[in-house]
Amino acid sequence: MAAMVGLFWVTPDAVYVGSPPNAPGIGVRLTAEGLEAADPDSPRTWTWAGLRSAVVEDVPGHNPVGRATKALGAMISAAIGADYLGEGPPEMKLRLETEEGTHEVTVHAAAAGGYPAEEVRLSQDLLDRFVAGTADLRTVEAWGREHAVEGTPEPRAREALLRTWAQP
Numbered sequence: 001m002a003a004m005v006g007l008f009w010v011t012p013d014a015v016y017v018g019s020p021p022n023a024p025g026i027g028v029r030l031t032a033e034g035l036e037a038a039d040p041d042s043p044r045t046w047t048w049a050g051l052r053s054a055v056v057e058d059v060p061g062h063n064p065v066g067r068a069t070k071a072l073g074a075m076i077s078a079a080i081g082a083d084y085l086g087e088g089p090p091e092m093k094l095r096l097e098t099e100e101g102t103h104e105v106t107v108h109a110a111a112a113g114g115y116p117a118e119e120v121r122l123s124q125d126l127l128d129r130f131v132a133g134t135a136d137l138r139t140v141e142a143w144g145r146e147h148a149v150e151g152t153p154e155p156r157a158r159e160a161l162l163r164t165w166a167q168p
Contacts, residue, residue: 006123010144018107052097097137122162
């Protein structure tokens, strides 16, 4: 079991930006040391100290209509015995700035109906603090070990967690 908190997918043993690696193996795992980009063509890692910034771009906004459409598509697909007829999860870009330049990594959105704006803002703030060294991912990992099996918290609880995790 796992929990989605803002832009993060938290399991008992890992934290990801967006969804965890999918079948082709695309995804970004966060560790106490930095970021690990799973990509079958070119897996890469960056340390927090080696990053100047980490920004998630092209984040799909919260859209109740989009969620209903996806749910309807999934029900129709299940009824006719086909795979989901939609285009799959939206792609987001994680733009990383280092001394060597800019690197972009594709991650997939985990929220079918998009992300609430406040959770996006708080998630980006938390990423900024990881890069600055003023927040510790081990706090998120510890929460995941204790609570991820309970599933995704309610919106207010997610916002409170993101604020707590971003505190120095």
